[in-house]
Amino acid sequence: MKQHLAFITPLFFQFVIGIDYDGWLNVKIQHSLNCNGEKYCTRGNISLKSIRAGTSIIEQINFNEKHIDELKELADIDGFYTIRSLVTAADSTETEFLSSVKAKAFMDNGLSDVINAWVLPNGAVIAVSFQVNNSSQSRIPRSVNNDYKITSNFYLRHVEPAAVPDTASYIQKLEREREAREKGELKDNRSFLAKYWMYIVPIAIFVMISGSTNPEPAQPAR
Amino acid sequence: MGLLSSYLKLNFLGLFKFLNSMNWFIVFFSLINLSMCIYEDQIGKFDWRQTYVGRIKFAQFDTVSTAKKLIVATEENVLAALHLKTGQVVWRHVFESASTGNIQLLHVSDKIVTVSGSNPYLVRGWDSGTGVLLWEWSLTLQDNDRADFSEWWVQQGLLVHMLPAFNSHIEVTMYNLLTGHNRGATSKLPAPWVNEGCVLTPPFYSCISGNVGAQRLLSLDVTSNVVQIISKPLFDYISLDIFEGNLRPLDANSAVPGFIIDDKKIVLIKNNDFELLSVNVADASASASIIDGSNGALLLQAWTDNTLGFSLVAHNVNTGQEVSELKCSDRNLRIPEAEIAAVMCTKTAKEQHACRILVNGADDAIHLMQQGGRVLWTREEALANVVAAEFVDLPVSETEAAIESEFDQKEGSIWAAFSRRLQTQFQQLQTLLHSFQHRDRTVENSSSNNLVRDYFNLHKILVLVTDVGKIIGMDNLSGEILWRRYEPSLDAESVAVFTRRTAWHPPYDAYLTIVGKHEETGNGLVISLNPINGELVGERVLELDARLLQCAMLHRADEEKLHGLAVLYEDESIQVFPVSSERLVEDMYIYVADRETAKVQGYALKYDGKSASAQKIWSVALGGAGSAGHRIVAAAARSRLERTHSPGRALADRSVLYKYTNPNLVLFLTEGPDPVHKEVVRAVAVDVASGAVAAAAAHRRARALPLAVHADNCLAYLYRSDKHRRLEIATMELYEGKERWLPAGAAFSSFASERAPAVQRQAYILPAGATAAAPTVTERSLTDRHVLLALTTGAIVEIPWAFLDPRRPAMPTAEQREEGLLPYAPELPLPADAVLNYNRTVHRVRALYTHPAGIESTSLVLATGLDLFYTRVAPSKTFDLLKDDFDYHLITIVLVALIAASYSTKYFASRKMLKMAWK
Structure with missing residues (x-):
């Protein structure tokens, strides 16, 4: 009996958090580079324990030569490097968001980007957008053992309650x-x-x- | 209102500080300074209003009162009296636009009786001369489900209400017209033959009933005390082999009850019996009516043939002879699906007929004709439902075009330029001499020639697309209709209008494209025309093969200065018109917003050397993941015509607050249910090129109005606060900060900016209901910005942005006061002198359109709705124009006198000097 209770308590706790507009958030990042024929394959994952706290853990794969080659091909035709994000939260199903950056700008910035996720007061995500740092000097991606590291900055942006006539x-x-x-x-x-x-x-x-x-x-x- | 004057104003205020509290004076004086009023003699000088009533539902001639009028009730729930000679509105009552205002019956005798609403019904009596309400009573039917099948008419001072129950019986109730007193109970007449195809020709209710092959024609006088059914086999009247089962009543309050069977035979009901007319229906689409003529009843038929145009014939009912003086056939008159709405005939001394026939067309235009088919006046009632409007520049005159083409060619040696100069000047001399010779003639056709651009570019053509599919070109200064084109296949529900080539590029004509849906298939429909004369050009009327998601104009023009049109089909493929423009697709982004799911997607258009294609590059869900029921209410983008020339705002400490001017920013307003706050409204500003969100705000317990304004870095939108039960307007301003992100003059790129702007927010109470909103647009956006709001009261008010400024401080410091910021007041003042249309009420304004004039100070405004209202506004006053009543004569006289005086005094002075020297 005690075991059962112990199982229910975390669920109940989560439910309370859901009302309080807090909960966990998971963003699966997928891209279409070096996907072996498939449309999208995994680039990484961002997970948040608490939306209110906003601290995130970003795990991303490292790019290899194949990735870089495909990215270069895109950059040559001034194409877009499209990222698909699949967002799951405590009380919602998986939602898909698309965002793109110019492949050339992404390369020039040494594979670094800025990820903004906009969250409503009720914890739902309305947009996940990827943007490239607007730095003037170009940084060519450096490889360590043929691995190119992606650097991403993730920001959680809240849709604030609007002003009311005072x-x-x-x-x-x-x-x-x-x-x-x-x-x-x-x-x-x-x-x-x-x-x-x-x-x-x-x-x-x-x-x-x-x-x-x-x-x-x-x-x-x- | 520039910085200078607000500075002066505040100093002026200091004078009165000891008299009263500061606020009221700031508000008071800023109103004096900021409002745009006109003098009494300027009424109608820059503005005009056209009143409409909508598509005619019922019409009757008022023959009783001394001033002959036409009483109409319309689909727009308007009751109006039209002047018989001019067609102008004598009086008009605009009822509620919801079903509570639907007019069910119009009866004109010595008084006008209307039945309006839909259970409960309101029965009202009106004075026909003045339109004053005389009496009113309401009526509620017990059976609400069947109330829509009700039929009403007036008979011998009694209002008859008939409610058929199909395959069962007919319920008839009669009421005293003035009091609503029910005369006896509802009588139920057994009628198992009643079906959906029955028609009412008061007081007879007629049906075709029975098995196929043995149908009978049945008719019943529902008001008589004795139930007398007239029943005849149908094959007495029409061959049953080709019978389709169509029964329609005669139009226009026919003098004798009757109906048309299968668009072929006309049957009248006389003396409780059917009478088949010897005259056949002239055309399957003909509208027929019986009128009382001098020698017995006349049958009048009107129809429009595709090749022969409009035709009207009249026959004597008894003899079957044609009445020649009423006959008319006009090839040039095009009245689609002509229908006789009302007829009035009087006898003249020579036993001739003098008739007034009101003809209603499928294009919502009504024409009043007299016998012989002469049109006395026409009203374009389609204009009561304008769905899109565009201001189009006029072409320059020929001489100016020659001068422009001369200076256009920049290349070539100095000698070539010199010879070109001589050549063009010789040409100009020629045209000048030519114009002297033909001066008399040009005066005659000046009406067609004066469609040339004026110096200040205030004269334009308004292209109005109406709901019914009629496209109308209108002169903006006079409000005169220049051309009209009816496209019955255009479903104008969501229509886009693009000016693909302005008239600034002689010798090419202006080119305007309307993209809509096909009425039947729902596929895309592209209509291209010359907005100056309304003639079809280019693609003409082109029906596309598939449904459209989005359409956009290419931002680069081809050699002929024509901007291509890109359409995005539902399968996400792209087509460009004309095909030769496909290679010009470059750096182009379009977005598709789904109103119902609140999902927005962005596409990048690309040309890869062979064809153009669209790639989906971003998608957002504005409703939030998993929350169903959210929908987009409004999307506001910056005006295509707006150019920002000031990068920031000067602050009191001489620093600059730089604006975030992203041309790709679109404000989306969504609303939807929320588990905690009932209903929420969200405003999200999205960069529609990259899909990045720039700013967002959420309102709790609120419902959105589809009104959003977006200009430069300023955003404003309206919502209804459920908590406080009032209308509020929220404003946002986006700023980069005190330092620029980009060097001066650098082009903004949505794909190279990851920084989010700082957002200033504020909300104000709007003490009125609003139906439309628009910002003023000027040529270079240096003039102050005002927001125009159309109110439910019928006023259009001009609110300076200074009042909506989100930076208005609660307690202004000296610095903020110096900057010209007004202290915060939660309620927006709506002074009477800010009303643009002074006492000319415009009903049900649906949209406001603004357009820059050629001078910086002025913005042109068009309000569409039931009425049309056009005016021009000068938000910072007409600083670049001389006053309207500027006295040119006085200043010339003064100048001449001064010059003369100075020369004469010089002469006298020298004489005096000479005399003094000799002394």
Whole structure:
């Protein structure tokens, strides 16, 4: 009996997490390089224990010469290196997302890319997009024992709750202003000139203009 | 509103600071500065409104009141009176657009009676002269399921309601027209012969019933106290070998009840008996009606033949003779599926007939004719349902075209250029002399010649695609219809319009393509025409072999300056029109958004030397994985015409906040159910070239409106907050930050930017209901941006972006005030002077279209819906135009006088000097 209970508890715990919008996430990354005739084959896997924590474990294969050759072929025709991501979460079925980067840019950046996954407040993923670092200097992929390492940065992006019209603070602000008015006029401790310059300047200009229009009487002619 | 004036404005405000709280004055004065009002004498100067009623459902002549009118009730749930001489709307009532506003009956006697709604029904009486509601009562039927089969008519001051129960009986109830008082109980008439094919010709209900070969024609006066069924074998009237079982009533409130059997024979019901007319139906599609003529009843028939055009014939019912003065046959008049909607005939002194015949066509146009077929007026009611509109530039005049072609050719030596110059100037001189010679003649046909571009490029042609498949070209300054083309096979439900070649490239004509669906097959349909004169060009009307997913215009033009059209079929193959443009497919990306599943996919189009192909490169699920029921409500992309010339916003500390200007960004608005928050709305801005998400926001307990605005780095969308039960508008602005990502002038690439922009967000309360939204577009986007909102009240308001700015601070600091940011106020002000259409209410605005004019300050606006409204707006005022009432004479006189005065004083001064020297 105790064994049974111990089996149920983790399930129950997971269910609670599901409501709380937290759970695990698994992203299978597939590409179409060196796939031996198949359309897509595995490139790696990203797994998250908790969406809220956002820490991810990325495991990816290393590219070999065959991969690089196929990537070069794509780069020569300015083609796309397409990646398929299969996302599974605690409470949803497998969903497919496609994303592409320019093969040439991927090569030039030394096989490094940025992966953004957008997650809704309810834990569902809406997009997994791959982008290439926009670095100006090109880094040619280096091989270690004929293995080319892919470097990926994974970011989990949350779709945030949107702003709502902020009526409460606005009313508070009006209240404060009303109170301030009731207490009495705010002490204006600016100087006389700073307060009334807009009256003084036109008067001064007027005086100057009227002064210049009445020139000194001309010298009597001889 | 530039920086300078807002700076001045704020200083001005300081003056009043001691009077009242700051906010109200900022709001007040910014309204004075920002709103665009017009003076009373400018009404109708830049704008026009055209009122429509929609496709005619019922029409009757109002012969009782002194001012003769035509009363119409329409499919758009509008009751209106049209002026008999001009066709203009005298008065109009727009009912609810839902089924509660459906008009079931129109009866015109000394008062107008309508039955509208669908269980419960509203019976209303209207004054025919003014359209004032006189009385109203409601009626609810017990049997809601069968209520749709109800038939209504008015007989001797009683409203008769008839409800047939097929194969069983007929229920008839009569009500007092004014009070709704039920006269006795509902009478049930046993009628097991009633079926779906029965027709009502008040007060008779007629059916064809019985086994094949032994059918009988049955008719019953449902209002008489004694049940008297007229029953005759059908073969008395028509040969049963070729009988198809079609029965249709006579049109236009026929004076004598009758019907047409199988589009061949006309049978009248007279003295409780059938009477077969000796006159046959002239054409299978003919619409027939019986009218009271001077010498007995007349049978009037109207139809349109593909080759012979419109025909109208009249016969005397008793003698069978043709009435010659009513006959008409017009080859040039094309009224598709002509139908007589209403007829009124009076006798003149010479025993001649003077008739007014209202003919309704399948293209929703109504024509009022008099005897002999002269059309008095035509109303294009198709314009009550515009689904797409495009502003098209006009071509330059011939002389200007010659000048442009001269400066176009840049290559060649200096001598070649000089000789070309002499040549063209000689040509110009020739045309000038020519124009002097033919001045008289040009004045005559100026109406056709004046379709040339004006200096400020304010004069354009509006190409309007309507729901019924009619394409109309309209002058934007006058609202006059220049050309019309009816394409019955066009299903305009989701139609795209592309201006593939503007008129800026003489000698080539402008070229416009409309891509829609075929009415029957659902396959793609491409219609190409010259938007200036409406003539078909290029592909003409081309039906494609398969259904379309998407269509787009190539961004590179061919040698003839024509942009190719790429269509993506359902099997993800690509076809380019014309085929020669296929090689121009390069760096092109299109996206396909599925409205129902909220899935968006992106394709890259490529030309590999032989053919163009599409490769699916990205896909996203905006509804989220596994959450069904999410759908895309709106997708807003930047206007194709928009060009951004300012890379950032100047802040008070003299630094620049750089804008994230991604031309490929599209805002998707989705809505769907949520287990916790009932309904949620999500706004996701997606780069549709690479599929990367740039910004996203989620609203809880909200439902989306299909209104989203996207211009430059500004996004705005509307949603209904279920929690607060109000309409709110959310705005977003995307910024790169205080440093540029790319060097100045570098082209943006979606595939070389992995950074996400900073998003500013804010939400405001909109104290009104909105039906359409659009941003203003100007030539170089230097002018302020305003958002136009069409409200359910029939107003179109202009809201400056400064009010929607997500950066509006709650407590503005001095720096923010200097920058011109308004303090945050949760509710948007909708002042009356921001209403573009002042007191000209436009009903049910479905869409707003904006287009830049040739001058930077001005944006052209067209609102479509039940009405059409056109105007122009100047968000930062007309800083590049002289005032409308600028006094040219005064300034000329003043200048001349000044010059004269200065010379004369010079003369007098020198004389004085001379005299002084001699002293």
